[in-house]
Amino acid sequence: MEHAHVQLTTPVLADESALWFSAYGFGWGYCGYELKSDVVCQYLGAANDSPKQLLLAFQLGKPRLSAAAERKAVPSTGERVELTGEDLGGIGG
DSSP: OOOOOOEEOOOEEETTTEEEEEEEETTTEEEEEEEEHHHHHHHHOOSSSSHHHHHHHHHHTHHHHHHHHHHSOOOTTOOOEEEOTTTTTSOOO
16 A cells, blocks of 8 residues: 655644644645654654754654654544654654
């Protein structure tokens, strides 16, 4: 089966403890996601939880994030979905 080309929006820092972003793709749909700062540090390689480091790690981790978003079930209720380290492959950075 061919993968849908899921795109990610630019993340926003939410409450200084998480990144919020959306994923969307033709034939795939649209969903909002939350990525906790500790997950970004441990699994995407951010050096610390500063906004600069979190956003840099997000940009560098886009391929993994797109794949994780595509695998994660999209709720029909429209709620934001939390991505965990397990969703990102379970291997720390």
